[in-house]
Amino acid sequence: MxxxxxxxxxxxxxxxxxxxxxxxxxxxxxxxxxxxxxxxxxxxxxxNEYAGRPSLLYYAEKMTKDLGGAKIYLKREDLNHTGSHxxxxxxxxxxxxxxxxxxxxxxxxxxxxxxxxxxxxxxxxxxxxxxxxxxxxxxxxxxxxxxxxxxxxxxxxxxxxxxxxxxxxxxxxxxxxxxxxxxxxxxxxxxxxxxxxxxxGDFQSVISKEAREQILKAEGKLPKAVIACVGGGSNAMGMFRNFIQDKDVRLIGCEAAGKGLSGDQHAASVSKGEIGVFHGMKSYFCQDSEGQIAPVYSISAGLDYPGIGPEHAWLHETGRAEYVPVTDEEAVLAFEYLARTEGVICALESAHAVAHARKIAPLIDPQDSVIICLSGRGDKDVAAIARYRGEDVHE
Amino acid sequence: MSRIKKAFEGKAFIGFVTGGDPSIEKTVEFVLEMEKGGADLVEIGVPFSDPVAEGPVIQKANQRALSAGTTLPRLFEAVEEVRKVTQIPLVFLTYLNPVFRFGYPAFFKKCQASGVDGVIIPDMPYEEQGEAKFDARENGVDLISLIAPTSKDRVQRIAKDADGFIYVVSSMGVTGTRREIASGYKDIIASARQVTSVPLAVGFGVSEPAQAKEIAKTADGVIVGSAITKLVEKHGADAGPHIQAYTKSMKDAVISG
CATH class of the missing domain: 3.40.50.1100 (Rossmann fold)
Incomplete structure (x- = not known):
C-alpha cells in the first residue's frame, strides 16, 4: 500500500x-x-474453538495422479463452521x-x-x-x-x-x-x-498464514501457484496475502466468465471491465461507455458482482497476480470432477478455481505443488447443478 | 459576478430535477418552469444506475431517465438549450463514475462551454476532491461540497475550501421527503460561517413551505429534490405547470422567512 x-x-x-x-x-x-x-x-x-481453525491443507492425491502434473493441495475453508471462509x-x-x-x-x-x-x-x-x-x-x-x-x-x-x-x-x-x-x-x-x-483482507489472511506453514511442513518448499476464485475477492486475498512477498509463487484469481467473454453474460471485471469509481472504491468495474454499472451474470451468485477489490486491481496492474476467466460450463465440470475424484462437493464459486487448476497442473513439474483455495462447501449449489443438468430438482 | 453568487443575493430557492425524466426536452421545459416560479438556481441530476444516496423517489426517476436513453452528452445539449434563453445558475448533481469515465479535463471543459456553473458529487467527499478540483477550477466550475449532520470537526475543514455554495445535508439517510427536519443544521451553519463567506443551502427531506420558511431564517438557501420529482412521477410530461406553481409556493415561503 x-x-x-x-x-x-x-x-x-x-x-x-x-x-x-x-x-x-x-x-x-x-x-x-x-x-x-x-x-x-x-x-x-x-x-479456533468456534469456527474450527486451522483448516486442513489436504493433499488431493487422486486428482494429482489423474492430472499428471503438480501436486494438488486443497485449502479446506469449506470445513469451517457455516461452510465457507x-x-x-x-x-x-x-x-x-x-x-x-x-x-x-x-x-x-x-x-x-x-x-x-x-x-x-x-x-x-x-x-x-x-x-x-x-x-x-x-x-x-x-x-x-x-x-x-x-x-x-x-x-x-x-x-x-x-x-x-x-x-x-x-x-x-x-x-x-x-x-x-x-x-x-x-x-x-x-x-x-x-x-x-x-x-x-487482514481478517482473511489467516488462510494463507496457515497454508504457507502447512505447505512448508508437507513439501519443504513453497508452492508454484496458489489459485482462488474472485468475485469481490475476499477468499483470494486471504489466499494471496502471505504469499505476495514470495515472488516465485504465482497468484492466480479466477473470475466468472459466465456464458463467455464475447457477450455480456459474465462478471469478469478485470478481463472485461474498466477502471471506475463505485461502492466507495476506485477499481475495475463492468460498465458501459457512459460509466453506468453493467448488469453482470454468473451461474454462481457469490461471483455475480460487477467489481473487484482495489488490492486485487493493484496486484493486477503491477503484474504480481494473474486474473483468468473461467466459464459456467468449466466450473460445473470441475464441481462434478472434484465430487467424483476426491469425494468433495465444493461451492460453485470455488469450482472456478478447481477448473483453472485442471488446466495448469499438468503443465507444472510433479516435484512442485499448487494450492487451491476451496472457499466453501457446495450443499447450497446441488439443486442448481441438478437443474443445469436438466433434472427437475428443487429445494 | 459568477452566476452562482448571483443566486444568493437574496434567500435562494433551489429546485432539483433528474435530467432526462421523462425526456431531455422536458428537462429543458422543467428548468424554465422552475425559473418562472422563482427558482434562483436549478440542480440537474445526471441519472446513474446505482444512486446509493437516493431514496426510492429519485431512484425511480434515475431509472426512467436511463430507460429514455439519457446520457451526459445529451444533458450538455439540454443545458445549451436552456442557455439560449436564460442565465439561471445551473449545477449538475452526479455520481462520480459517469464523470470519471468522461474524464475530468473534458468534463469540466464541457461544463464551462455549455453553461454548467457547478457540480455536486455525493460520492466524492472532501478528501477525494483533489483529483477533480484542479480541472474544475481551471474551467471556472464550482465543485460543491456537502456537509452532513455527522461531519462534526470536519465542518470547518470542508467549509474553508468550499467553492460556489455548501450543500448542508439536513438529515441522516437518503434523499426523500420527511415530516420533520431536525434542527442540527443551525449549528453546522453557525460553525461554517466562522471560516467561510460561501453561501450555505440546506437540503434533504424538505418539501413543505413551512419547513422552507423556517430553514431560510438561518440558511442562505433551501434545496428541494424529491418533492419536485414526485410531481414528475405523477404528471409525467404534463408536470411543467405543477412544477412552476410548487416552486412559486416554496420561493414565497423562503423569502418570507
Missing amino acids: LKKGRFGDFGGQYIPETLMNELETLEESYNRLKDDPEFVAELGKLL KINNVLGQALLAKKMGKTRVIAETGAGQHGVAAATAAALLGLECEIFMGEEDTDRQVLNVYRMRLLGAKVNSVTSGTKTLKDAVNETMREWVGRCHDTHYLLGSVMGPHPFPTMV
Missing part, C-alpha cells in the same frame, strides 16, 4: 459525507485493536463492532454465505442483525433465507435495480447512511471504502 487507504491509485473513500466520520472512527478502532493482545486472543479463540471475516468484524459499542450489524449477501456467517456471528455475540439480499437471490436461495432467520436475523429482500448482489450492497449502504450511530456495516468482501478492503 502506497498511501492511506490506497493500493497504487486504487481504493480510496468515495462515499457520502454522512459516513466519513463513521469510517474514520472505524479505522481508528481497528488500528487500535488489531494488535491489542486481548482482542487478538479473543478472536483467536473464536476462530466468510466466517473468518465476520467473527473479526463482529467482535470489533462490539468493542466499538455497536449493538447492531447489517450486511449484504449474494448467495447467502456471507449473510449466514454474519447472522451466525451476530447470534453468538448477541448483536441484532439485518441482512439485505437481492430479490432474485432470495428466490434462488430460499433455504439460506430461512437459515438466516433461524439464526435470529431479519432478511430484507431488495427489489431495486437488478435485484442482485450489487443492489444488496446499495441498499445496505443506504441503511447505514441512515443509521450508523449504533450499527456497523459488516461488509463481506475486500471491497468498499477504506478501511474495509485492508481490514477484510
Whole structure:
C-alpha cells in the first residue's frame, strides 16, 4: 500500500459525507485493536474453538495422479463452521463492532454465505442483525433465507435495480447512511471504502498464514501457484496475502466468465471491465461507455458482482497476480470432477478455481505443488447443478 | 459576478430535477418552469444506475431517465438549450463514475462551454476532491461540497475550501421527503460561517413551505429534490405547470422567512 487507504491509485473513500466520520472512527478502532493482545486472543479463540481453525491443507492425491502434473493441495475453508471462509471475516468484524459499542450489524449477501456467517456471528455475540439480499437471490436461495432467520436475523429482500448482489450492497449502504450511530456495516468482501478492503483482507489472511506453514511442513518448499476464485475477492486475498512477498509463487484469481467473454453474460471485471469509481472504491468495474454499472451474470451468485477489490486491481496492474476467466460450463465440470475424484462437493464459486487448476497442473513439474483455495462447501449449489443438468430438482 | 453568487443575493430557492425524466426536452421545459416560479438556481441530476444516496423517489426517476436513453452528452445539449434563453445558475448533481469515465479535463471543459456553473458529487467527499478540483477550477466550475449532520470537526475543514455554495445535508439517510427536519443544521451553519463567506443551502427531506420558511431564517438557501420529482412521477410530461406553481409556493415561503 502506497498511501492511506490506497493500493497504487486504487481504493480510496468515495462515499457520502454522512459516513466519513463513521469510517474514520472505524479505522481508528481497528488500528487500535488489531494488535491489542486481548482482542487478538479473543478472536483467536473464536476462530479456533468456534469456527474450527486451522483448516486442513489436504493433499488431493487422486486428482494429482489423474492430472499428471503438480501436486494438488486443497485449502479446506469449506470445513469451517457455516461452510465457507466468510466466517473468518465476520467473527473479526463482529467482535470489533462490539468493542466499538455497536449493538447492531447489517450486511449484504449474494448467495447467502456471507449473510449466514454474519447472522451466525451476530447470534453468538448477541448483536441484532439485518441482512439485505437481492430479490432474485432470495428466490434462488430460499433455504439460506430461512437459515438466516433461524439464526435470529431479519432478511430484507431488495427489489431495486437488478435485484442482485450489487443492489444488496446499495441498499445496505443506504441503511447505514441512515443509521450508523449504533450499527456497523459488516461488509463481506475486500471491497468498499477504506478501511474495509485492508481490514477484510487482514481478517482473511489467516488462510494463507496457515497454508504457507502447512505447505512448508508437507513439501519443504513453497508452492508454484496458489489459485482462488474472485468475485469481490475476499477468499483470494486471504489466499494471496502471505504469499505476495514470495515472488516465485504465482497468484492466480479466477473470475466468472459466465456464458463467455464475447457477450455480456459474465462478471469478469478485470478481463472485461474498466477502471471506475463505485461502492466507495476506485477499481475495475463492468460498465458501459457512459460509466453506468453493467448488469453482470454468473451461474454462481457469490461471483455475480460487477467489481473487484482495489488490492486485487493493484496486484493486477503491477503484474504480481494473474486474473483468468473461467466459464459456467468449466466450473460445473470441475464441481462434478472434484465430487467424483476426491469425494468433495465444493461451492460453485470455488469450482472456478478447481477448473483453472485442471488446466495448469499438468503443465507444472510433479516435484512442485499448487494450492487451491476451496472457499466453501457446495450443499447450497446441488439443486442448481441438478437443474443445469436438466433434472427437475428443487429445494 | 459568477452566476452562482448571483443566486444568493437574496434567500435562494433551489429546485432539483433528474435530467432526462421523462425526456431531455422536458428537462429543458422543467428548468424554465422552475425559473418562472422563482427558482434562483436549478440542480440537474445526471441519472446513474446505482444512486446509493437516493431514496426510492429519485431512484425511480434515475431509472426512467436511463430507460429514455439519457446520457451526459445529451444533458450538455439540454443545458445549451436552456442557455439560449436564460442565465439561471445551473449545477449538475452526479455520481462520480459517469464523470470519471468522461474524464475530468473534458468534463469540466464541457461544463464551462455549455453553461454548467457547478457540480455536486455525493460520492466524492472532501478528501477525494483533489483529483477533480484542479480541472474544475481551471474551467471556472464550482465543485460543491456537502456537509452532513455527522461531519462534526470536519465542518470547518470542508467549509474553508468550499467553492460556489455548501450543500448542508439536513438529515441522516437518503434523499426523500420527511415530516420533520431536525434542527442540527443551525449549528453546522453557525460553525461554517466562522471560516467561510460561501453561501450555505440546506437540503434533504424538505418539501413543505413551512419547513422552507423556517430553514431560510438561518440558511442562505433551501434545496428541494424529491418533492419536485414526485410531481414528475405523477404528471409525467404534463408536470411543467405543477412544477412552476410548487416552486412559486416554496420561493414565497423562503423569502418570507
